[in-house]
Structure formats: C-alpha cells, structure tokens
Amino acid sequence: MSYHNPYTPPRKSATFDDYTLAEIRRAAATGIYDIRGAGTKRKVPHFDDLLFLGASISRYPLEGYREKCDTTVVLGSRFARKPITLKTPITIAGMSFGALSGNAKEALGRGATIAGTSTTTGDGGMTDEERGHSQTLVYQYLPSRYGMNPKDLRRADAIEVVVGQGAKPGGGGMLLGQKISDRVANMRNLPKGIDQRSACRHPDWTGPDDLEIKILELREITDWEKPIYVKVGGARPYYDTALAVKAGADVVVLDGMQGGTAATQDVFIENVGMPTLACIRPAVQALQDLGMHRKVQLIISGGVRSGADVAKALALGADAVAIGTAALVAIGDNDPHWEEEYQKLGTTAGAYDDWHEGKDPAGITTQDPELMMRLDPVAAGRRLANYLKVMTLEAQTIARACGKNHLHNLEPEDLVALTIEASAMAQVPLAGTSWIPGKGGF
Amino acid sequence: MDISVKRESLEAMRVFDLATTPLRELNSALHAIAPGTNDTNFEVVNPRGSHAVAVGIDQPVTVEVRGSVGYYCAGMNDGGTVTVHGSAGPGVAENMMSGTVVIEGDASQYAGATGRGGLLVIKGNAASRCGISMKGIDIVVHGSIGHMSAFMGQSGHLVVLGDAGDALGDSLYEAKLFVRGAVKSLGADCIEKEMRSEHLAKLAELLARAGVTDVSPTEFKRYGSARKLYNFNIDNAEAY
Numbered sequence: 001m002s003y004h005n006p007y008t009p010p011r012k013s014a015t016f017d018d019y020t021l022a023e024i025r026r027a028a029a030t031g032i033y034d035i036r037g038a039g040t041k042r043k044v045p046h047f048d049d050l051l052f053l054g055a056s057i058s059r060y061p062l063e064g065y066r067e068k069c070d071t072t073v074v075l076g077s078r079f080a081r082k083p084i085t086l087k088t089p090i091t092i093a094g095m096s097f098g099a100l101s102g103n104a105k106e107a108l109g110r111g112a113t114i115a116g117t118s119t120t121t122g123d124g125g126m127t128d129e130e131r132g133h134s135q136t137l138v139y140q141y142l143p144s145r146y147g148m149n150p151k152d153l154r155r156a157d158a159i160e161v162v163v164g165q166g167a168k169p170g171g172g173g174m175l176l177g178q179k180i181s182d183r184v185a186n187m188r189n190l191p192k193g194i195d196q197r198s199a200c201r202h203p204d205w206t207g208p209d210d211l212e213i214k215i216l217e218l219r220e221i222t223d224w225e226k227p228i229y230v231k232v233g234g235a236r237p238y239y240d241t242a243l244a245v246k247a248g249a250d251v252v253v254l255d256g257m258q259g260g261t262a263a264t265q266d267v268f269i270e271n272v273g274m275p276t277l278a279c280i281r282p283a284v285q286a287l288q289d290l291g292m293h294r295k296v297q298l299i300i301s302g303g304v305r306s307g308a309d310v311a312k313a314l315a316l317g318a319d320a321v322a323i324g325t326a327a328l329v330a331i332g333d334n335d336p337h338w339e340e341e342y343q344k345l346g347t348t349a350g351a352y353d354d355w356h357e358g359k360d361p362a363g364i365t366t367q368d369p370e371l372m373m374r375l376d377p378v379a380a381g382r383r384l385a386n387y388l389k390v391m392t393l394e395a396q397t398i399a400r401a402c403g404k405n406h407l408h409n410l411e412p413e414d415l416v417a418l419t420i421e422a423s424a425m426a427q428v429p430l431a432g433t434s435w436i437p438g439k440g441g442f
Numbered sequence: 443m444d445i446s447v448k449r450e451s452l453e454a455m456r457v458f459d460l461a462t463t464p465l466r467e468l469n470s471a472l473h474a475i476a477p478g479t480n481d482t483n484f485e486v487v488n489p490r491g492s493h494a495v496a497v498g499i500d501q502p503v504t505v506e507v508r509g510s511v512g513y514y515c516a517g518m519n520d521g522g523t524v525t526v527h528g529s530a531g532p533g534v535a536e537n538m539m540s541g542t543v544v545i546e547g548d549a550s551q552y553a554g555a556t557g558r559g560g561l562l563v564i565k566g567n568a569a570s571r572c573g574i575s576m577k578g579i580d581i582v583v584h585g586s587i588g589h590m591s592a593f594m595g596q597s598g599h600l601v602v603l604g605d606a607g608d609a610l611g612d613s614l615y616e617a618k619l620f621v622r623g624a625v626k627s628l629g630a631d632c633i634e635k636e637m638r639s640e641h642l643a644k645l646a647e648l649l650a651r652a653g654v655t656d657v658s659p660t661e662f663k664r665y666g667s668a669r670k671l672y673n674f675n676i677d678n679a680e681a682y
Contacts, residue, residue, distance in 0.1 A: 145556040145575060148537055150498055150518040177673050189558065189577040189596045190615055194672040197613070199594065203574040204533040204552040210513070213493045217514040217533075220469045221498030 034266040035174075037099075037355030037365065038325060039167045039258040039302065044275035046258070047309040049422030050415050051431060054401045062400040069396040070406040073320050075118075075297050076158060076227020076250040079219070083227055083250075084136050084157050086320070087116025088392040089407060090310055092384075093255075093301050093324035094140045094160060094231070096122025098175050098184045098196075099262030099355065100328075102129055104364040106377035107331045109133035111384025115392070120160060120322070122262075123173060123198050125187045126152040133381075138229065141218065143172065143199040146188040153222055158251075160229040161215065163202075163240075166259030166302040169233030169273045172200035174263055175356070181367040211247040219248075229253050234274040234302065238282035241298070245290055251297045253322065254283050258303030260325040262365070263356030276302035276313075278425040281412075284317030293317065294408075307394020314395070315410035316426060330387040331380035332362045454483055455506075461488035465495065472522075475501040491531065496524050499541070516543045519560060532569075535562045538579055551588070554581045557598065563652045570607065573600045576617050582652035592617055593629065601648050603657060611665050615672075619665040620645050622657065631671045637664045 012018065026034065055061035062069060076083035092112045097105050099122060106129045112119040118136035125147015126139055139156030141148065153159060164170065175184075175196040185192040205214045215228055230244040231253035244252045256276025261269065280300055287293040300313045301322035313321050325333075334342075336349040341361035345352065355365035363374035399407050402414045416431040417423035423430040424437035458468040468486060475482060482503040489495055493512035496505045499522035507515070510528035520539035529547030538557040545553075548566035555571070557579025564572075564581070570588035573581050576595045586604030593609075595617030605623035612629020618641070619632075628634075637660075645659040671678055 145537060145577070148556065149539060149558070150500060150520055150537075153518075174674065191672075194615075195674050197594065199575065203571070203593075204514070204536050204555040210532075213513045217494040217497050217517050220465065220494045221518055223470060223473060224466070 035263055035356055036266050036269070036353040037260060037262050037264075038269075038353045039260045040270050040273075040275075042270055044257070045277050045419060045421040045425055046275060046303055047277065047312045049277070049418045050312050050426055050428065051418060052308075052311070052315075052398055052402055052414050053416060055403050059403045061403050062405060064397065064400055067400065068405060069399050071392055071396060073297070073408070075229075075299075075320065078250045078292075078296055079248065080158075080225060080227040080250050081223075082157075082225045084118065086118060086136065088388060089314065089318075089320035089395075090115075090304075090388055090391055091117050091138075091299065091320055091322045092119035092327050093259070093322035094120035094122045094138070094162065095324055095328075096124040096175075096262065097127050097130065098122070098124035098146075098180075098188070098367070100364060101366055101372040101375065102127060102183075103372050103375045103377045104328075104331060104380070105130045106133050107375065107380035107384060108327060109137070110377060110381025111327070111331070111388065112136070114381065114385035115388035117388060118157065121156075123175075124184065125149075126156070127187075131155060133377075140231075143202045144188075144197075145203065146196070146198070150221055153218070153226075156226060158227040158229060159218055159222070160231050160253060161211070161218070161249075162231045163211075163244075164233035164235065164255075165231065165261065166233045166255030166257050166273055166276070167261035168264045168268045169235040170200060171264060171268050171272070173198035173261070184367060208243040208247050211243075215248045227251055229299070231255060233257075233259075234276060234279040235272075237274070237279040238286045241283040241286040242290060245287065245292050245296050249296060251299060252283065252287075253299040253301065254279050255322075256300075256302030258325075259301050260328075275425070276300060276304075277422060280313060280316040280318060281425070281427045287317075294319065307391040307396075308398060310391055310395040311398040311407065311410055312415065314407050315414050316412060316428075319408065326387070327384055328364055330384045331364065332375060332383070333360075333364050335362055338362055454481065455485045456481070456483065457485045457487060459487050460490060460492050460495075465492055468495070469497060472496060472499050472501075472503060472505070475503055477501060489528070493531070496522070499524070502541070510547065516541075519543060529566065530564075534564075535560070535579075538562065548585070549583075553583075554579050557581070561648075561651055567604065573598070573617070576600065580648055580651075582648055582654065584652075584654070586623065589626075590629070592619055595619070599644065599648055601645065601652070601662070603654065611667070613671065614665075614667040616667065618644075620648075620659075620662040621665065622662045625663075625665070628665065631668045632665055633668045635664045635666045637662070 073089040113135040120138040138158045141161045177193045227250040229251040230249040232240040234256040257273035297319035299320045300318040304321045338361035358366045360366040363371045415428040484505045486507040489509045491512040495515045497517040500520045505524045507526045512531040514533045516524040516535045519541045522541045525544045530545045530549045532550040533552045535543040536555045538560040540559040544563045549564045549568045551569045553568045553572045554562045556575045562581045564583045567585035568587045572587040572591040574593045576598045579598045582601040589607035596615040602621045606625045609629035611632030642659045
C-alpha cells in the first residue's frame with residue numbers, strides 16, 4: 001500500500017496571531033506606537049457574564065405596565081447644598097469639546113436634557129452651547145485645567161474632580177494639533193495647531209490629604225452649593241473609593257477599562273486598569289465599610305450598553321452609571337451609513353477608532369467644519385434621548401421582574417454568574433451553585 | 443503685631459478673626475459683595491495657616507491677611523487685591539483670573555499654578571513648581587524659586603530676582619521666563635533666548651508693578667520654549 005502524507009492545514013500561532021503580526025510590522029515600519037480612541041477591545045469578564053434570577057415562589061414580581069418602578073436618583077446629598085436629582089440613573093460621561101465637535105456636545109446636552117439626566121464637560125472647558133443645552137451639567141476639574149474658571153464653576157450643577165479614567169489610569173492625554181481649531185486653541189490658551197498635552201497629575205495637589213483641601217477650596221469658591229464628584233480609573237477601587245470618601249467627595253465615579261478615551265496609546269488602553277465588573281464590588285465594599293453606601297453615591301462607567309447592564313451595575317451596589325462610547329454610537333458614531341468613507345480611512349463601521357485624527361465621517365470626533373455639519377444636533381439629541389429612555393425601560397423591566405419598586409432595590413442576591421471569573425469579580429454565585437470563588441474557604 | 447493701629451486707620455475695614463469666626467463666613471462675605479459697593483476692604487486676623495482663605499473673589503475687594511496661610515489662599519481670584527502679611531502654603535493664587543496677590547513672606551509649592559491673569563508677587567522665596575501650567579498670569583518672585591518651575595507654562599511671565607532650581611521651564615509652551623540669578627538646569631525644550639527691547643520693556647513694567655525699584659531689567663536673562671516638542675515626533679522621545 002502506498003502512503004500519502006495527509007494534508008495538514010497551515011497553523012497560525014495563537015500567540016503570534018494575524019493582528020499581533022500586523023502590529024509588529026506596523027511598529028517596525030513607523031517607529032511609533034499606535035494611538036487610538038475608545039476603550040479596551042479585548043474580551044474581559046463583563047455584565048454579559050451575569051444573569052438575573054427574576055421572581056419565583058419566594059420572590060414576587062411587579063406588574064410590568066401597572067406597578068411603579070422608580071428610577072430617580074439624587075446625587076450629592078452628603079455635603080452639597082444643592083444636590084442634583086435625575087430622572088434616570090444613566091448619565092452622560094465627560095467628553096471634551098475639542099475631542100468632540102460643538103454639534104456633538106450640543107447633541108449630548110439635548111439628549112440628556114430630554115431624558116432628565118446630566119451630561120458632563122471634558123478636558124477643554126465648558127462651552128456656552130453645552131451649558132445652554134444641558135439642564136444638568138457636570139463640570140470636570142482636570143489636571144490640565146484647560147478652560148477652567150470660577151464663573152463656569154459657579155454655573156455648573158456639579159463639579160467632577162478627575163483623578164483618572166478607566167482607559168488609562170495613571171495616564172495623561174494628547175489632543176493632536178490637527179484638531180486644534182482657533183476656538184479650541186483659544187479655550188486652552190495655546191497656539192493653534194500644536195499638540196496639547198493633558199497632564200496626568202493635577203498641578204497643585206498630590207495625594208488624598210491634598211485632595212481634601214482642594215475639595216474644600218472648590219466648595220468655598222462655590223459656597224458649598226455644588227455636589228463634588230471624584231472620578232477615578234479602575235485601578236484600586238477599594239482604596240480609591242475609601243480615599244475619595246475621606247477627602248470629602250459627595251459622589252465617586254469609577255470608570256473601568258472598557259471606558260473610552262479620545263486618544264491614548266493602544267498598549268495603555270489594553271494593558272492598564274481593570275474591567276468594570278471587577279471594580280464595582282470592592283468600591284461598594286469600601287462604602288459599606290465606612291458606613292457611606294447610599295450616602296456617598298457611586299457612579300459606574302465603562303462598557304455600559306443596555307438597560308440590563310444598568311440593572312446589573314445597580315444590583316451590585318452602584319447608584320448610577322455613566323455612558324460615553326454608547327452615547328456617541330447613539331448620536332451616530334461608527335454608523336454603517338458612512339461605510340464607504342470608513343473604507344477610505346482603512347477601517348470599517350464599528351471599528352473606527354482614530355478619533356484623534358479629526359477625520360470622523362460621522363462629524364462627531366472632529367473639528368473639521370464640513371464634517372461637523374453632518375451631525376444635526378437636534379436629531380442626534382433625539383436619538384440619544386430615545387436610547388436613554390429604552391435603557392431606562394429595560395432596567396425597569398428587569399427590576400420589576402425581580403420584584404423591585406426602585407432600581408436601587410436591586411441587589412446582588414438577584415444575580416448569578418455564568419463564569420467562574422465573573423462569579424469571583426462580581427461576588428455572586430456561579431449559576432446553579434452556591435459557590436463564589438474566594439468565599440467560604442475555596 | 444499691633445493690629446489696633448491698622449484698624450483705626452481703616453475704619454471701613456471689615457475684620458474677620460479666624461480664631462473665632464469660621465472660614466465660611468469670610469468667603470461668604472467676600473462673595474456677597476455687590477458690584478459697585480464701597481464696602482470692599484477686608485482684614486483677616488489669626489489665619490493660623492487656614493486653607494482656602496479668600497478664595498473665589500469676583501469683585502475688586504482688598505483683603506489684608508495678618509499672618510500665614512495654608513493651601514490655596516486667593517485661589518481663582520478674579521479682580522481682588524489680596525496681601526498676605528506672612529507666608530503662604532501650596533497653591534497660592536492658583537488659577538487666578540485677574541487682580542493682585544502679594545505674599546510678604548515665602549510661598550510653598552505650585553504658587554500661581556494655572557493662573558490665567560493678574561499679578562502674583564512673592565517677596566520671599568517660592569518652592570518647587572512655581573507657575574506650573576501658567577496660562578497668562580504674571581509672577582514676580584523677589585527671592586529664588588525651586589525645581590520644575592513653570593512646568594508646561596503656556597503663557598504669562600515669570601520673573602525671578604534670585605536663582606531658579608532644576609528643570610526650569612520643562613516642556614514649556616509660550617510662557618516667558620526672566621531670571622536674574624543662576625539657573626541650576628533647564629528642563630526639556632527650554633532654552634535661553636535673546637533679550638530684545640520689547641522684553642526689556644515688558645520686564646521693566648513687571649518690576650515696576652511688583653514694586654521693585656532697585657533692579658535693572660538688563661540684569662536678567664530670558665528663557666523660553668525651543669518649540670521643538672510642539673508636535674509629537676518619535677525622534678524626540680528621548681527628550682522627555
């Protein structure tokens with residue numbers, strides 16, 4: 001019998017996969033690391049790995065279209081004389097004018113206002129359009145202090161001291177020169193066309209003891225009216241939350257590694273920080289250990305996409321969530337309508353992340369006047385409002401099924417995990433078992 | 443210090459004794475000043491290192507602080523004239539918009555940080571990071587300044603009659619630095635520049651506004667940005 005060597009298909013390395021090989025070649029050709037927008041693209045344990053149990057004999061549900069399920073949330077009740085009340089616990093995360101077009105910022109304000117929630121400024125200051133179109137506006141206090149001034153502090157509804165963000169805990173930022181229009185340059189006190197670095201540390205405080213004094217100063221300047229948030233990236237959520245509380249925060253904003261950025265090194269986005277799911281329980285534990293859960297509110301962000309995600313974050317102990325990337329998608333980012341133009345940029349709808357280059361076909365992450373005009377802020381704001389309302393309805397649907405008459409009554413006991421990793425991170429049992437890794441001696 | 447004499451000479455001055463009066467009352471009173479009022483003179487006694495003294499001023503008031511203050515004195519000042527008859531802790535006059543802040547003693551770190559306008563005069567020395575991220579403020583230091591001063595300074599002027607520490611003007615943008623004494627080292631992208639007539643004139647004006655009468659502008663050297671790091675270039679990576 002003759003022997004024929006059977007065909008074996010070519011085998012590619014799991015370690016050196018096509019993307020990795022392409023990255024090596026790209027680095028060798030250009031001599032520079034890849035910079036991009038958005039958050040981590042790697043698969044990490046997430047809200048998808050959790051399920052709600054719903055009602056059963058021992059839990060009775062609420063009638064879907066009849067019985068009330070409250071969604072209001074009050075933020076800043078600890079010290080602020082004027083805490084803010086939102087109709088839905090889904091807020092819009094900080095994104096800068098500069099990184100985003102004026103029309104995009106206006107759309108975010110319009111959508112948030114229709115839905116009864118807040119939107120947030122970003123690194124670059126507050127614009128009149130944004131203030132005018134946002135019923136509740138959170139003003140970020142960032143290391144760069146671009147555009148920072150006491151008048152805007154006073155016309156804000158809350159102040160968010162940004163220590164870090166999930167896409168890059170410990171990192172600063174860079175707005176490349178091609179996105180620096182005359183207006184952006186003027187707001188940032190820098191010449192047009194040069195790269196604008198956003199510092200990674202605040203210029204006038206370091207550490208929690210200083211932060212406490214900085215918060216005192218901000219409260220004194222604003223006569224103790226405004227809720228003061230402290231935003232941290234998902235790095236050491238237990239201690240960061242505890243230290244923010246110690247420093248006097250009214251609200252802690254905790255952003256996991258799925259949270260987006262306007263422009264950061266890919267290596268940073270993909271390799272620094274923790275998944276959102278891993279951040280929530282340690283932060284809640286810190287609040288509980290200090291007796292401050294529900295007194296200091298916790299806002300979770302990073303990869304929140306649906307009402308299910310909202311409900312899961314709240315069930316794990318958060319008071320509210322913030323969305324950034326999802327909000328941009330709602331107003332038109334990465335829309336297949338622009339596929340032909342995405343192709344010209346060497347990408348495809350759904351994968352476009354070169355937000356720093358200012359060539360966004362959807363007119364959102366750009367300062368190009370022609371591209372900006374593509375985004376109708378009224379229509380885009382309406383889309384965002386619709387999306388926020390759908391998410392809120394979805395979260396209510398789940399909460400009612402769990403027998404809860406307020407989203408805040410959702411609790412970890414309502415959840416199980418599909419994977420051991422998610423079980424360990426969320427500290428809810430693996431589905432069908434009573435086992436939580438790390439608990440009970442295992 | 444004989445405070446009573448001062449009080450007699452300024453009958454309209456409102457006095458806040460921070461040994462007995464909460465800080466909130468002082469700042470609240472400063473914020474309650476109506477535009478155009480004559481009741482604009484304030485005195486603060488026994489500050490005892492209090493933080494956030496006279497912050498958020500938004501009217502042309504005058505505040506005399508009799509003693510040393512802690513962090514962020516005169517923070518975000520917009521139009522006020524604040525004089526500290528003592529020393530100031532970190533972040534004095536941070537993010538000042540306009541007005542004048544005078545420190546009779548020394549100032550700690552981050553003096554004038556991110557300031558956008560106005561004049562900060564420090565009659566003693568200033569510690570590290572003086573004028574960090576300055577965005578239009580003018581700072582005159584009679585003594586010397588510490589390391590990393592004017593780091594990422596965007597605009598405005600920093601005038602130092604004494605010496606400057608390490609890494610002066612690191613990653614500087616368009617802020618202009620004038621140093622009369624020795625500079626221990628310059629930071630990335632900061633270089634000595636030619637002192638032209640317009641710079642001498644500006645320096646003379648700044649010295650006059652700061653009450654410096656016995657020093658000539660010609661005794662200073664000017665430092666500014668080489669502008670080589672304005673747009674990212676991989677070949678400059680080792681400069682950081």
